[in-house]
Amino acid sequence: MAFPKIGNLAPAFSLKNQKGEKVSLKDFRDKKNVVVYFYPKAMTPGCTTQACGLRDARAEMDALDTVVLGISPDPEARLQKFIDKYELNFDLLSDEDHAIADKYGCWGLKKFMGREFMGILRTTFIIGKDGRLKHVIDKVKTKTHHDDVAGWIKDNLQ
Numbered sequence: 001m002a003f004p005k006i007g008n009l010a011p012a013f014s015l016k017n018q019k020g021e022k023v024s025l026k027d028f029r030d031k032k033n034v035v036v037y038f039y040p041k042a043m044t045p046g047c048t049t050q051a052c053g054l055r056d057a058r059a060e061m062d063a064l065d066t067v068v069l070g071i072s073p074d075p076e077a078r079l080q081k082f083i084d085k086y087e088l089n090f091d092l093l094s095d096e097d098h099a100i101a102d103k104y105g106c107w108g109l110k111k112f113m114g115r116e117f118m119g120i121l122r123t124t125f126i127i128g129k130d131g132r133l134k135h136v137i138d139k140v141k142t143k144t145h146h147d148d149v150a151g152w153i154k155d156n157l158q
Contacts, residue, residue, distance in 0.1 A: 003105040003123070003136050010036070010127045011103035015071065015093035018079035023069070023091055029129060032065035035149055037124040037140075038106040042074045042082035042092070046122075046142040051088055053146035058089050060146075064153050071095050072120060124149060 004011060014024040028034045037054075039047045054061070054068050061068055068090040072079070079092040093100075098120070101107040106123045109116055124137040126149065135152055137145075 003138070004103075004125075004133050006133050006135065008133055009131050010125060010133045011100070013093075013100045013103070015095055015100060016076055017091040017093055018076055018083050020076050023093055025127070025131070028067050029131065031067045032129050033067075033134070033153055034127040035061070035066055035068045035124060036071060036104075036127060037068070037122075037145070038071050038101055038104065038120050039122055040072065040120040042072055042078050043085065047072070048082075048086060050122075050140070050142040050145045051082070051092075052086055053143070054090065054149075055086065055088050057146035057150060060150050064150065066153060069093055071100060073098050073101070126152065 010025060012025055014022050017023045025034065039050060041047055051070060070092045073096050074094060075096060076094045079094055082088065083092060095101055098107045101120055104125065106121045107118065108121050110119045122140045124140055125133060126135040128134045137148060
């Protein structure tokens with residue numbers, strides 16, 4: 001499956017967050033940028049590193065008028081535990097049936113420890129105020145993800 005094309009409207013979504021509240025992409029049309037990042041599983045080492053980096057970059061993201069949304073197939077209760085344990089300061093959205101990951105081209109065959117399975121392909125999308133896709137990061141480095149996102153936004157301020 002392919003990612004949506006840069007310049008096209010990002011696929012719309014409405015998912016429940018860690019509190020069971022519905023969150024839609026269209027809710028953030030007042031923000032200059034929306035960072036939607038797909039991650040495999042809450043409270044695993046790489047996902048924790050990535051989420052904590054974004055947590056620590058909150059002031060920088062706010063200064064760039066950017067909101068961050070994390071999406072995984074985890075149920076709402078696990079997302080709340082993840083937020084509580086690591087004091088995350090942004091919404092995590094539950095995509096248990098991976099329908100939104102499918103729309104974004106982030107659900108696919110993975111290989112880990114000698115086995116193959118279907119799962120989330122760690123990918124980040126930067127969406128503009130107009131709802132159009134500005135950038136895709138498909139080779140995510142969990143340790144520098146927050147810097148990579150902020151750097152791209154700063155380099156492409158419009």
